[in-house]
Amino acid sequence: MSSVFPTRLRRQPLRAWKWPRQEHLLGGVYRRGAPPFDPFPSIQDVVDAVLCPVTVVHRAYHGLHGALTGPRGISEGIGEHFHEFISILKNDIALGRRRPDDALSLLRTYCSWRGLDAETEHILRQYLSYWLRRKRESLDELWNRGAGIFFEVHIASINVKFGRREVRYPIHGLIDEIDIVDKKIVERTLRGNESDGAPPFLKDFQVWLLWKVLTSINQDLIPDIWRNENFKEYQLIVETPYRDFRVEKNQPLFEEWAEDALAWISDITRSSIAVNEAWRNRGHHTRPCNFGDEIEECALAHLACYYRRRRYPERRSALREALRSLYRALYNEQLWSHDLLLYQLTRMEQDDDPAFRDELRGLLTGRNIYPVEIESAIGNDRFIVRIDGAINESLSEVVQDENFSFDMLLGAFSIGLRRRAFLILDDAEANPEDGRYVIRVDRINGAERMNAFLIRGLLLKEDPWFLKRLVQQALFSLEKWGMDREDRARNHTAVRLIDTLFGAGSLRARRERD
Amino acid sequence: MSFSNRSLIAERLEEVESRLNPGQVSAAESVLDEPIQDYGFLLPIIDGPPGTGKTTVGAYASLRGMLEGRVQSILYVAPTNFAALQAKRTFERLGVQSRDVIWLNPWGSRRNWNEGVIGTRWNLSDLGPNDIRRLRSVPIIVCTPYMLGRVKRGQLRPSNTKVIIDEFSQIDPALFFLILSRTGASADRHLRGGYALLGDPLQLPIVTTQQELMENVFEFIISHRTIDGGLNSLTMQYRMHNEICNAVNRMREELSFWRGLRPLEPSNEARFRDLIGLGYEFMEQNVEDGQCLDSEALKEILDPSHVFVVVNTDRLPRSTNEERTPSGSLRNAVEADAAVDIAIAAHQAYHIQNQRLNPRIISPYNAQVCDIKNKLRRRPEATRIPLEDCVITAYKSQGREFPFVIVSLVRKNSNRTIGFLEDEKLRAQIYVACSRAQGKLVILMSEETFGGKPLYEELVNVRGSRHAMLWGWD
Numbered sequence: 004m005s006s007v008f009p010t011r012l013r014r015q016p017l018r019a020w021k022w023p024r025q026e027h028l029l030g031g032v033y034r035r036g037a038p039p040f041d042p043f044p045s046i047q048d049v050v051d052a053v054l055c056p057v058t059v060v061h062r063a064y065h066g067l068h069g070a071l072t073g074p075r076g077i078s079e080g081i082g083e084h085f086h087e088f089i090s091i092l093k094n095d096i097a098l099g100r101r102r103p104d105d106a107l108s109l110l111r112t113y114c115s116w117r118g119l120d121a122e123t124e125h126i127l128r129q130y131l132s133y134w135l136r137r138k139r140e141s142l143d144e145l146w147n148r149g150a151g152i153f154f155e156v157h158i159a160s161i162n163v164k165f166g167r168r169e170v171r172y173p174i175h176g177l178i179d180e181i182d183i184v185d186k187k188i189v190e191r192t193l194r195g196n197e198s199d200g201a202p203p204f205l206k207d208f209q210v211w212l213l214w215k216v217l218t219s220i221n222q223d224l225i226p227d228i229w230r231n232e233n234f235k236e237y238q239l240i241v242e243t244p245y246r247d248f249r250v251e252k253n254q255p256l257f258e259e260w261a262e263d264a265l266a267w268i269s270d271i272t273r274s275s276i277a278v279n280e281a282w283r284n285r286g287h288h289t290r291p292c293n294f295g296d297e298i299e300e301c302a303l304a305h306l307a308c309y310y311r312r313r314r315y316p317e318r319r320s321a322l323r324e325a326l327r328s329l330y331r332a333l334y335n336e337q338l339w340s341h342d343l344l345l346y347q348l349t350r351m352e353q354d355d356d357p358a359f360r361d362e363l364r365g366l367l368t369g370r371n372i373y374p375v376e377i378e379s380a381i382g383n384d385r386f387i388v389r390i391d392g393a394i395n396e397s398l399s400e401v402v403q404d405e406n407f408s409f410d411m412l413l414g415a416f417s418i419g420l421r422r423r424a425f426l427i428l429d430d431a432e433a434n435p436e437d438g439r440y441v442i443r444v445d446r447i448n449g450a451e452r453m454n455a456f457l458i459r460g461l462l463l464k465e466d467p468w469f470l471k472r473l474v475q476q477a478l479f480s481l482e483k484w485g486m487d488r489e490d491r492a493r494n495h496t497a498v499r500l501i502d503t504l505f506g507a508g509s510l511r512a513r514r515e516r517d
Numbered sequence: 518m519s520f521s522n523r524s525l526i527a528e529r530l531e532e533v534e535s536r537l538n539p540g541q542v543s544a545a546e547s548v549l550d551e552p553i554q555d556y557g558f559l560l561p562i563i564d565g566p567p568g569t570g571k572t573t574v575g576a577y578a579s580l581r582g583m584l585e586g587r588v589q590s591i592l593y594v595a596p597t598n599f600a601a602l603q604a605k606r607t608f609e610r611l612g613v614q615s616r617d618v619i620w621l622n623p624w625g626s627r628r629n630w631n632e633g634v635i636g637t638r639w640n641l642s643d644l645g646p647n648d649i650r651r652l653r654s655v656p657i658i659v660c661t662p663y664m665l666g667r668v669k670r671g672q673l674r675p676s677n678t679k680v681i682i683d684e685f686s687q688i689d690p691a692l693f694f695l696i697l698s699r700t701g702a703s704a705d706r707h708l709r710g711g712y713a714l715l716g717d718p719l720q721l722p723i724v725t726t727q728q729e730l731m732e733n734v735f736e737f738i739i740s741h742r743t744i745d746g747g748l749n750s751l752t753m754q755y756r757m758h759n760e761i762c763n764a765v766n767r768m769r770e771e772l773s774f775w776r777g778l779r780p781l782e783p784s785n786e787a788r789f790r791d792l793i794g795l796g797y798e799f800m801e802q803n804v805e806d807g808q809c810l811d812s813e814a815l816k817e818i819l820d821p822s823h824v825f826v827v828v829n830t831d832r833l834p835r836s837t838n839e840e841r842t843p844s845g846s847l848r849n850a851v852e853a854d855a856a857v858d859i860a861i862a863a864h865q866a867y868h869i870q871n872q873r874l875n876p877r878i879i880s881p882y883n884a885q886v887c888d889i890k891n892k893l894r895r896r897p898e899a900t901r902i903p904l905e906d907c908v909i910t911a912y913k914s915q916g917r918e919f920p921f922v923i924v925s926l927v928r929k930n931s932n933r934t935i936g937f938l939e940d941e942k943l944r945a946q947i948y949v950a951c952s953r954a955q956g957k958l959v960i961l962m963s964e965e966t967f968g969g970k971p972l973y974e975e976l977v978n979v980r981g982s983r984h985a986m987l988w989g990w991d
Contacts, residue, residue: 030845034726118625118643325741329691332727339726369843397844400887470663474695477666481698496552496708497701500560509557510742513547513749 011056011284011291014266020172021269022161023346025359029366037331038338041269043345046176046216047072050209052264054301055292056281059271061307064278064330066475070303071194071205081123082193085130085244086179088113089191090154094446096142097150103142106135130193133244151184153229154446157412157421159349160219165258172265174216175345177421183229187238188214194300195243202241202248204300210239210250211257217418224352226414226453260288272334313485315492321505326478333471341468344371348416348458369397373409373457375440377447384445387432388455395438401459402428402435409457411442413450420450424457518583518590518656518675521614526580529612533577538784541574544749548578548679549587552711561713562685562735563749566781567765567952568756571715572916575681576607578713582679583656588710589677592668593659594696596687598622601659603916604683605633608657619652621660621667641671649673662692665699674700678710682734684915685716686945689723689730690737719772721915721949722942731942736774754781756918759788760824760984761951761958767975768948791984792956793821795920797867797874804866807858808896809833809851815862817988824957824984827977828855829964830929832989838929846884847936849927852961853885856925857892859959860907861899863921873901877919878908879950881938885927886910911946914953922954929963935970944972951976964990 023040026032042048042063051058051070061067072082092109095101101109110131114124135142145152159175180189190210194203201207217234225232239250270277285308286292297304316322348371351363368374375388390398411424422444427433430441485498492498503510520526537545547561565571575593582588593608595601601620608618615633625643627636635652637644644652652658652673660668668674680700682688688696701708718735725731738744754762766780793799799821806812810833818826830836830852837851860876867874880886889908893899926947928935937943951958960976967973979985 036726036728118638120642123642325690326694328729329694332725332729333691335727336725336730370845393843396887397842400842400844400846400883473663473666474691477695477698478691481694481702484698484702491707494553494707495701496711497697497703499553499558500697500701500712503558503560504738504741509745510738511554511557511559511746512562512744513543513746514550514559515554515556515746 011286011288012280014263014270016168016262017170017266017269019170020265022173023343027343028347028350028363034339034343037335038343040338040343040346042272042338043173043175043342043349044265044268046174046209046212048268049174049212049261049264050205052267053208053260054205054287055285055298056264056267056271057285057292057308058301058303059267060278060281061303063272063334064475065307065479066333066472067303067307067479068472070301072302081126081130084113084117084119084123085127085193086154086191088127088131089134090180090446093142093145093152094154096145097148097152099146103139103146106131106142130244133197137246148184151182153181153183153420153450154179155421156181156418157416158213158216158220158418159345159416160216161346161349161353162219162221163216164219165215165262166255168262170262173346173349174212175349176213176216178213178217181229181237183232185238186232186236187240188217188234189240189242191242193244195245197245199243199246202250203243206241207239207248207250208254208257208260210241211252211254212261214239214252215261220417221353224415224417226419228414228450228453229418263288272338307479310483314487315485315489315495316498316501318502318505319482319485322501323482325505326482329478330475333475337468337471348372352415352417369394371459373398373459375411375442375455375457377451377455378439380451381432381441383443385427385430385441385443386447386451388440388442390438390440392438395435398457399435402426409459411444411455411457413447413453413455415454419453420447422447518654520583520617520656522612523584526612527584529610530577530581530584533573533611537574537577538753540749540751540753541570544571544574544751545578545581547749548575548681548713549582552709557745559711560738561711561749562738562744563713563715563751564718565715565751566717566719566754566769567949568754568787568918569751569781570755571717571751572604572607572683573611574751575683575713575715576604576611579657579679579681580608580611580613582710588679589675590655590679590710591657592665592674592678592680592700593657593683594662594665594680595659595683596661596692597912598661599913600684600916601661604659608659613657617655618657618659619655621652621658621664621673623664637667639667641667644671662688662696662699665696669699669703672706676706676709678708680708680710680712681715682712683715684720685714685735686718686720686733687723688714688716688734689725690732690734691730693734693737719769719945719948721912721945724943750779752779752782753784755784755787756955757781757783757787757952758791758794758824758954758956758984759783760982761954762787763982764825764958764976764979764985765948765952767978768951768972771972771975772945772948787955790956791821791824792867792874792920795869795956797821797869797920797956800866800868804862805898807854807862809835809854810858810862812862814988815858817986818859818959819863819866820986821957822984823986825979825982826957826959826986826988827979827990828959828961829987829989830855830961831963831965836929838931839927842884844884847882847927848884848888849925849929850888852925852927852929853888853892855961856889856923857896857899859923860893860902861896864902865898867921874921875902875907876921876923877906877914877953878923878925879911879914879953880908880925880927881911881946881950882927883910885925889925911950915949917953918955919953920955921957922950922959924950924958924960926960926962926967929966933966935966939970947972947976 021041058070156178161173163172179191241248294309378387407426411422412419424442424444427441433441544563579591605620619633622636624636762783839847839849863876
């Protein structure tokens with residue numbers, strides 16, 4: 004251990020990331036078994052791995068992610084609502100639709116539109132009040148100067164490097180806000196307190212990592228509206244409701260943390276030895292994690308790491324053994340269906356070989372991506388879009404499966420605005436047979452002229468990859484669950500079923516007297 | 518928890534009961550029994566091949582259990598939303614009012630209490646306290662396994678709930694443990710009603726890249742331990758004509774992974790029930806030339822005495838090979854033309870009380886489904902055929918039955934490659950597609966491409982069959 008890594012063993016940096024081979028990317032290999040490539044991690048995955056390597060185990064095998072933001076169910080997504088609301092507010096002000104004074108009334112409308120309960124609205128209102136006190140002036144400026152802020156900017160790169168090493172990593176993520184007038188990248192969070200003198204734990208690392216990924220993208224791939232921007236010179240800001248923190252860009256320590264985290268991600272997804280090592284090295288580089296002395300910002304500690312072992316079901320170890328192979332299988336499915344697609348989409352734009360890029364684009368177009376041309380806005384966040392003949396034919400095949408919602412990217416996959424789009428097939432303005440569709444998508448004003456495409460596969464409707472995570476979560480909660488009282492266990496259907504499936508008692512499928 | 522029309526349900530159940538065969542009665546009793554027994558654990562498994570009425574048995578048993586006060590509520594879990602809706606319809610046919618059987622789905626915008634359709638977010642945040650109370654008091658909830666997180670979060674089912682898991686061929690072990698986790702693993706509430714599994718182990722499998730997830734829950738259980746006393750096997754089927762049933766039995770034999778599979782027996786009612794037996798009148802004079810097949814060929818194929826017809830697509834005029842579309846799916850243009858010709862000719866020639874027959878075309882390939890729909894749309898003779906439901910994929914056809922089914926297998930190439938139609942498990946799609954037919958089944962397939970492949974060889978093995986015809990076959 005070094006002074007940089009005082010509490011956990013430093014991971015030997017990878018000599019190379021394990022990339023999918025061309026035949027995987029071109030679909031020439033039958034997808035079976037363990038994928039012979041590393042995952043395509045998100046910024047969130049890397050931040051979590053910096054927090055603690057055990058989060059990688061929970062992310063990969065137990066479907067739990069967002070250790071710092073808290074899994075769904077704990078934070079109830081208030082942070083996401085706050086960010087979405089701020090983006091709508093700023094967007095409306097910049098477009099002259101609303102005045103800064105309308106913020107609180109807009110919040111009411113937003114909560115009602117989103118069907119949020121009174122408690123959530125109350126909490127959001129409190130955060131917003133703090134935020135408005137500080138931001139009033141900048142909102143007035145926004146009103147006067149017009150557009151220039153972009154929200155939820157998707158970035159993906161296969162050329163992220165750290166320190167002086169030449170190892171390339173793939174990382175994708177979402178930038179909360181890019182302001183091309185004030186030249187800043189903003190990471191917004193609800194964490195932290197009024198009295199804090201430093202950004203919330205690891206938020207500075209997160210915005211720095213976003214910037215690293217953004218600046219690793221070749222300038223030629225950047226859509227026209229951002230092409231002249233020198234992102235290397237941008238300020239990095241962590242914004243809480245109470246304060247804005249400026250983050251330095253020269254961060255040798257962060258470089259080391261990132262490589263360490265990526266080594267954990269690669270190792271844990273391939274080796275059970277690495278899983279055991281992760282448990283032995285739990286905690287952050289500067290803050291160890293032990294039962295009774297956990298890292299307070301980690302939402303997974305009590306949820307997934309430290310929980311009470313129950314006595315029943317008695318066959319829990321056999322159950323755990325059966326579940327172990329299922330966890331891994333479910334993770335492998337996610338790699339084949341989700342991570343491989345991320346590699347394909349990124350390589351389609353960033354591969355060095357133009358012929359290979361074209362080949363990938365040809366393969367994915369009409370299968371996973373559907374280029375669309377935005378013709379006109381028709382109100383209520385609805386737009387008429389046009390889709391070319393052959394692509395339209397493929398889209399109509401997808402629509403057979405009633406797959407009406409897609410991820411939409413405006414710009415490029417490497418850097419573009421990411422939105423959710425819904426096809427409205429029965430709109431009077433739509434004529435799908437001629438390739439004319441109506442889509443509902445919010446917050447794209449000002450970006451209508453950008454290249455746009457719909458993506459299938461990131462969020463498929465039936466049995467999509469993220470449902471595998473739900474299954475993993477449910478299995479993990481079953482593994483942890485149990486009871487101590489024998490009298491209750493003896494009459495409990497789930498306990499008895501598990502003990503019978505993995506034990507010696509008689510299991511029947513039809514009543515005995517037959 | 519009670520039904521708003523208890524007497525009607527009781528009446529319908531009596532009707533159903535009078536028609537149940539001994540196998541179905543025994544299966545229903547198993548579903549109704551207590552799960553925890555002196556000897557061990559009862560996990561009712563009903564092996565119900567096509568047309569044997571497994572869903573009806575599941576619905577009947579659970580309703581009877583509720584009327585008799587043996588269970589307090591039902592949670593019906595189906596692998597897809599489509600299958601969940603089908604189950605809802607089954608309950609409604611048994612007299613349950615729409616609002617008493619709620620289809621819980623993930624789309625918040627799809628909400629109608631009277632129709633029994635409730636969409637909600639993962640955390641139920643878009644439901645008010647009154648909505649939650651209403652859901653808790655509804656006798657039956659049908660949903661996919663992925664919705665069970667919502668059921669658990671809102672405590673929408675009481676402890677004395679019977680959980681019926683339908684189409685278990687599509688429930689892998691991971692999904693089964695998810696169901697157990699979301700319904701049974703509760704510290705303060707005991708699930709007392711227990712579980713029941715309905716399905717046909719040979720039907721549509723799980724589509725996966727992973728060996729561990731390839732087996733369905735039934736295969737998982739029998740690989741871990743023995744089941745004492747065997748399954749509740751239903752072998753009397755009420756759907757298919759004997760000739761179709763024979764073809765289905767040949768496929769079952771080929772698909773089965775265990776010995777001693779009992780063949781399906783048609784009920785007396787279904788045994789000789791062709792389209793005429795179903796009440797249709799055949800007006801041969803209405804058959805006209807199609808775009809691919811002439812009227813003579815169409816008359817031969819549509820002849821009601823030919824209940825089971827396999828058309829060799831190599832012999833179709835201007836026969837073409839399959840083509841891959843940009844979406845990665847496959848289609849075969851001339852085969853699509855032939856399917857459209859047959860469908861239109863059948864629509865014009867078969868009538869029942871001034872209503873025309875609506876044939877169904879089933880294909881394993883999305884691109885073919887789409888192509889056939891487009892072709893039907895362009896044919897003026899097809900304007901009265903309801904397109905949405907007329908052409909469907911094999912996955913979508915599961916759990917349904919139709920008087921007349923046309924199956925388009927699409928594959929035709931010089932390499933004799935048939936892709937997943939040869940896969941040990943995925944080829945079950947053909948078994949599912951064919952077993953939807955009641956009175957007539959027409960299969961379009963290339964002899965050159967499919968010939969010699971075990972399952973398909975069995976399909977055309979019709980020596981001595983009176984009601985089968987191989988069109989264009991050597």
